[in-house]
Amino acid sequence: MSERMDQWLTELVRLNEDDRVTDRQLSILRAAVEVFAEKGFAAASTSEIAQRAGVAEGTIFRHYKTKKDLLLSITVPVIDEFVGPFLLRDLDTILTAQHERFEDFLRAVLFNRLQFANKYAQVLRILAQEIPFHPELKAQLKQYVTENVLKRLVGIIEHFQEKGEIARIPAPTVIRLTVSVILSHVVLRHILFHDAPWQDDEEIEMTVRFIVQGLRPDASRDQK
Amino acid sequence: MSERMDQWLTELVRLNEDDRVTDRQLSILRAAVEVFAEKGFAAASTSEIAQRAGVAEGTIFRHYKTKKDLLLSITVPVIDEFVGPFLLRDLDTILTAQHERFEDFLRAVLFNRLQFANKYAQVLRILAQEIPFHPELKAQLKQYVTENVLKRLVGIIEHFQEKGEIARIPAPTVIRLTVSVILSHVVLRHILFHDAPWQDDEEIEMTVRFIVQGLRPDASRDQK
């Protein structure tokens, strides 16, 4: 796991610190992620981070002015990543592929989110923990979601409503229900069952069907 | 809200501290809930709690041996409450009322959980925050859930499967999907929209229909 982590850490940090990430920085970040995830930000001590990183405590502060800066340098890029690629890469292709069914769209999204969570599991946990206490983080996430995600999702929903695959209930509610199920699926898979048995393919299939069927227009509803 | 809070705090503490809850204890608990919710357990200081409670620092430690004890005296009873009444009071009546449909059952549960969350919003937030860092809490919740909730839920699910209202997919999956949607509904309602406009009745209806329809046996699925 250490190797896989280094990989995405490197990616992550390169994103906003334009350029070089030294080995030392990487080991600091790795240790920070570990300790933050284990104890929570407030209960994590810079001295423990330094120790685990095999680095003097002062070294941390040469690279990150404060403990909070260290937190942000880990979490902020994940917020970007959370939204960015999701929409740009995957969804656009889905949208342009007009022939696809809602079902295929859902499968793609769920698969994509599961991979994302798998990659960033630890940082996502930290992010979820800390967001309530750091207004900047909250604000940034909110902005991303409202500016990028929501608008596009509404478009997609309406697209499938016109195709008759989704009932004509308000888009926000459709989003709420769909996201709830997908998010819960991902959280359960990676947080509760991250080392337990879990039939991925089957569960994915059932989740997708549940949503599709739950949102399908039906006689009784449409007549209303 | 302060009054309502005092009420449930009194209830809560009585549950496991057999009997007397002095005014002082109550104000300490109230202050603790406030501060823990605002800053998180680790970042909350006992001195601030004492100050808000209008009590000397030492007084807290006369009633609660450690800061963690204070946390547990707030969260543990909520875990009990979370599970206990839910099952004993409401569900049994539902189960015995054999004529009820799955839909009615869901509506009842969702309504019940919304009220529960409304009552204990702050403590639930604390609980959600702290559970990852306190194995005892996690263990206790897990025990309760597996021992009481799951078994009963399986029974209920099978009951409705026999009645043909739920498709014949594995009970755990049914539970996962149902709970996901209900929990998400509750969380959204009380955390994200706790002071925003939200059409309670309509959203409840749509959530219920979504689940019912999502789980309904249908031709295509059954043929497989």
Next chain:
Amino acid sequence: MSERMDQWLTELVRLNEDDRVTDRQLSILRAAVEVFAEKGFAAASTSEIAQRAGVAEGTIFRHYKTKKDLLLSITVPVIDEFVGPFLLRDLDTILTAQHERFEDFLRAVLFNRLQFANKYAQVLRILAQEIPFHPELKAQLKQYVTENVLKRLVGIIEHFQEKGEIARIPAPTVIRLTVSVILSHVVLRHILFHDAPWQDDEEIEMTVRFIVQGLRPDASRDQK
């Protein structure tokens, strides 16, 4: 010296902290004065102060929120004392005793200031050291001096000019010269010669005569 110090420290702190000064506070203040005087504020460490005071480091911060607060609690009362009694008690009596000569006035002031400096030598040293780096201190001293001291001094000077004992040169210049000599006398006596031989009475006499004669109207000057 320790006893004498305790005495004035007690006085000093009572002045602005209305009421009780515990033994512990006193030993903290005594240690702080010592260490600040020896090493300067910036180079003094709270841990050394605590050690010398025979007190845990945390105890200091129970009584004084910050290291700077500790400094201010020592220096601010001295600024008040520096000006207050000087004017109210002594000078008024001098002014009302219309028959006194400028010479007697000077002798009284010089004597008074020497005693003041003797009492507060260490704190005055700290004050002199730190004033350039703490704008609040500078501002407070300036305000006191301009509001209280200068106005009164101008009155006194003019009084003696009318009596013909001081030449008709601008009052500010008279003040500058007089204060220079008195202050220098005091500083030399208590800073450079604080443990060296120094004939107090004779030097006082010579300082007084020097000023009196230096400011006396003389034929050549008046004709101009």
Next chain:
Amino acid sequence: MSERMDQWLTELVRLNEDDRVTDRQLSILRAAVEVFAEKGFAAASTSEIAQRAGVAEGTIFRHYKTKKDLLLSITVPVIDEFVGPFLLRDLDTILTAQHERFEDFLRAVLFNRLQFANKYAQVLRILAQEIPFHPELKAQLKQYVTENVLKRLVGIIEHFQEKGEIARIPAPTVIRLTVSVILSHVVLRHILFHDAPWQDDEEIEMTVRFIVQGLRPDASRDQK
């Protein structure tokens, strides 16, 4: 001022570092003087000095083994300059010009000191701040003063006492009074009024007359 400063800094450093002063050294010294003057030696950080000098932190320590060395390389030459040229250049000429009056001597000295203070204002401030905490500095200044200044001044005083321009009071006292007034004049001029209105010529004249008259033999004193 930057240019003027460079000039004297160059002079200053050449004096004791026999020869080469690179541009880098100069900018380090300039930055050091600035920061020491602003914050005091103890509160000044080498990193800020390096930053202001546009130089890497390590570079400072290549030229000056420790932070204190940097301080000494700034202050020590000023002590030399303070005493040395003052006596050698100016006073000797005054002494040999036997016809001059005490008044002219004072005027020359005061003028010279004002210029000196103007040139070295910042470093003198640093010196005054730091002398109490650095015994070597104190010792060096004391040695210079007693060895060079005092002896010569006594000679000069006696010279004017023989000419009947100064009363027959002990030379140390004459020096004390004279130096007090001159030093105070200089300090006031350059520290308190360094950017305020101040009639230089007139104030100089009044200071000189004050001293001359204050020390003049008079009937009453001589009869004693």
Next chain:
DNA sequence: TATGAATGAGGATTCATTCAT
């Protein structure tokens, strides 16, 4: 029982200095 002063370990952060490049 309640207080709040006292504790001292531990917190984040700064800083003069070193040293490999």
Next chain:
DNA sequence: AATGAATGAATCCTCATTCAT
């Protein structure tokens, strides 16, 4: 010669907990 990353001791300060009153 110059750099600047790395160090780790030392800094001010906070905090949960204790205990005499």
